[in-house]
Amino acid sequence: MNDWKIFQAGKEPHDDIQHLPPPPSWRKYGDDNKSNENKNKRGATFQARAEDVELVNAALYLRRPLLVTGKPGTGKTSLAYAVAYQLQLGEVLYWPITTRTTLKDGLYSYDAIARLQDIPQKGSNNSGSSENNSNNLSEIGKYIQLGPLGTALLPSKRPRALLIDEIDKSDIDLPNDLLHVFEEGEFEIPELVRIAEKLKDVEVRTAYKDKTEHTYQHIKVNINQGRVQCNNFPFIILTSNGERDFPPAFLRRCLRLDIRDPNEKELENIVKAHFLDKNNEVEFLKEAEILIKEFLKQRDNQQELATDQLLNAIYLMTRKYAPAGQNKDELIKQLFKSLNP
Template structure:
């Protein structure tokens, strides 16, 4: 099969075209061990990450969508070998309680009703630490915690985080109440492990490396900002975009990619575009995705050029429907 279209819109004529689907681009592979390996850190990012590590302070990272805010957490975890990134995706319904731990009181009650014995010592089966709670478990090295899109939260959540960031500890009341009888309880963690909680308290040994991301859609309380270091990620320059493309697609693609990078930079002046949109376009508009029979950049065929431009237009749509008008 040489034609690039795997799906051809002919369900009445089934075929095995899916067998010819090429390997996915590396930013769409789901091997978590490799995430962050292609991140291109700049000087100001390196300085602020190191400052946050030294000062044991959270790093509040702002920037437009697609500038690599969340990828920075994975790059730090990868380079410093700090293990799995604990990711807390924030919504308007997110609460501090959800970040710390979840207690399945209903499940425990149902199990107790079906048993004649006291299951007080088994309460740990009904408690699972959240991403924040897991990050605060004692460990010799800091864990990496990504609190993604904190600006989507309820207005109270940033203030609720203040004491946690300051003290590095929290209490699980359900366990603290039974310490006279059971001082050590084993619970589940967010990363599918177990941890022993002593006297109902979790106290960090090494303060986690915390990245909070924000799209800059809201203001935060001064008390919250005082406890964070702040990094504003600017949009990559054309030279930095070339380095990003090389990291993801290899040096050999760069000459074919330059016209697309130039078009991307020009379009970006009129509205918001994400860097991964550029990568998508380059992947599809070069021979990287084995589509060169249809979209060769050096083709002089007028029809192919028109199709190429139309696909660029579809792949590089502005992030807001009102932009570029």
């Protein structure tokens, strides 16, 4: 293959797709083991600043959530993976927030419709028997799943890790709704509380997925009398792009970290962390330095750029077959397109 372009206008069908090089380290997919390795690498390559380290440790000591604010692409979410990776907290529980998100979405879900649909099938021969009713009651756990926040509040020997992403996009009530949970570290599942006298322990699913993490053994847990109470407050990072203000009562219960754009030296360290295993390191660093300077030039001209745009450009421009000449300059321009509307 003597051209970097796999797809070309007007070309007949071909098999050149098989010649694609390995994907960037941050864009690998596959089985559970590989998926988990990629998440770990995301944490391992994060370059934390001194102020990041100070606030993370303060949050760990004080058992307080950490509200992290910054522009898109500054590493807000990666910080959560970095802490979980180094402190061996297991899988990072992820809760993305939208305008429709409620507190219950984070705590648990109960599929009442599926349960109702299953009851006639299992009880069609003797739907009124006490034995059948008892069986239906014992299987309620099949229809309940803890959400990311609910899973994070399960008892554990070490804190669990929870990332609440883009809290500033939430409904106006959600930050206040979180206050009681953050203060008490507990919640109840009403569907289980109502049957606690007849069925004290119910096994339910959690939000954990990764099979290679030690937290995967908690993919299912027993809930006693419908109540979940943490004994180690989870390490919680809430990210915000600064699109709204939060009520003082909410801010009082969080520590706040503002992540700034990385400077030139910090960008160099980030690039090295992701591309350290390049074969021709001298040529690679020369090309990367040019792209970093162009990236900073565009950012200094009031362009809003994310660090992963720089990583994308470096990955493409340091391939064996890479764009050249005017095509290269035009592609870099497109890759460094501002995030501003």
